[in-house]
Amino acid sequence: MSKSIPSGFVTGHAGPPGGRRLLIVGGSRGIGASAAAHFVRQGDTVLAVSRRPAVAGAWVRADVARDDGIAAIADAAGDEALDALLFLGGTWEEGAFTDAFRFSASSSDEARHVVSVNLLAPILLARALAPALLRAANPRIVLMGAVSSKDNAATPEVANTASKFGLRGAAQALRLSLPRLGITVINPGNVATPEVEADIAEGRFGPQVPIPVEDVLAALDFVLGCSAATTVAEIDLLQRHPG
Template identity: 55%
Template sequence: MKRIVVAGASRGIGAAVARHYEDRGCEVIALSRGPAAAGRWVPCDLSRADEIERIAGEIGQAPMDALLFTGGVWEAGAFTDAYRFAASRPAEAVNVLAVNLLAPILLTQAFLPALAAASGRVVLIGSLSGLDHTASSEVANSASKYGLRGAAQALHLTLAPAGVGVTVINPGNVDTEEVREDIASGAFDEQVPIPIADVLASFDFALGLSPASVVSEVNLAQMRG
């Protein structure tokens, strides 16, 4: 049975990922503040380094096949006309960077012995906001997503000798309940979000390769008719 940790498993992409791998017979360990959608829930606050250290001790270093980081936060009013950089509180930027960038780095470091023991894979959810020509105006969120791509590249170089592969997936708007609500409310333009099944297929692809290779980056843009 594969042992998989899913960070951010209470809603959105993370909830779908946790259910997907539990349905496939994997042992899923789900990290989130609120109750997880599937798997064994380990409550934690990913914005705090001491919490990451605590859960690493609680979960232990038994061989881990995959660490999947699906969490993400952003500034108030993000991706709408309500966002104002000048009005964004410093604490907000600190929290966005802590969750979106520092947490996946620290989780990977904390679970490295377990990942190396199984030639495991690390898959990180980024965003099109972290790509050139598709960056958004939300400063802290975009900075965290650009940084995550750089961290993934450095982690790949650092962890390859241990047999641990690292992939970052950068999707546009994904068909989650939150995105559907934003479209219905008019916060987002009318659009066809990326099906969650396509995101799950990207995870399957990244995890399905042999230890001889790794897909470093997957970008999922929406089709526009």
């Protein structure tokens, strides 16, 4: 029987020294897991935050919906300069993006949890990690939004859509509060993570060609590769509809 790993405990091996030091939220699955593996391969030091074991980098076990989780992440980051916070995790309502979703059936607890993870946690982490970020020469925060946060593109998932709209507003305010940080929101449509591909294959999503994960990684590389003179405010990644 395996022992429980305390919240905030860092284990595993990060990439070789000499690269950037990145903190990635959502390191156990989806876009965050792909990004953690991608940046470790590039030689960056990655702190990968998730509740379940991360696939690459040094795992920081924490729940971003909890105050003690935010504190544990800040403790794991420590006093050393942090080049970027990449908030690539997120959550949504039960049955979201399928015909099974019913707003009337979504509980108050579920709505609070979605907004807490998707919107409040990035704000609190930006504040908690600002001292470490400001020690870097070209600090960045990248937040994973959604195409549903754009005007006239909302979806019926009220808590998720509201949190993604709010994330764009939070980024604008953070640029004023933390002017030395480059703060970017990436707004993708469906991305071809294993989870999304399984949903398509099983018919929970309609037939579609999702955005390749490599395109999201290319966007992250572009943002982190820009000089300190440039802030990339937003990147929209829209699915192309063949034919």
